[in-house]
Ligand SMILES: [Zn+2]
């Protein structure tokens with residue numbers, strides 16, 4: 001099973017950094033999936049930093065659903 005470390009902000013769960021896939025021997029085969037390993041970083045992103053009282057929703061700031069999200073990245 002391949003692993004891909006995905007770092008997310010622990011407060012708002014926005015994407016912080018997506019590492020390269022760590023491939024196993026079966027990488028690239030049909031139906032092979034890459035398992036995401038979520039690593040939480042201990043703060044919020046710039047948009048969701050709490051010291052900004054007037055936070056407006058920004059178009060284009062993608063928030064991926066936490067449950068059931070299976071990435072096909074690199075497959
Ligand atoms: Zn693999």
Ligand SMILES: [Zn+2]
Nearest residue numbers: 012014045048
């Ligand atoms: Zn955020």
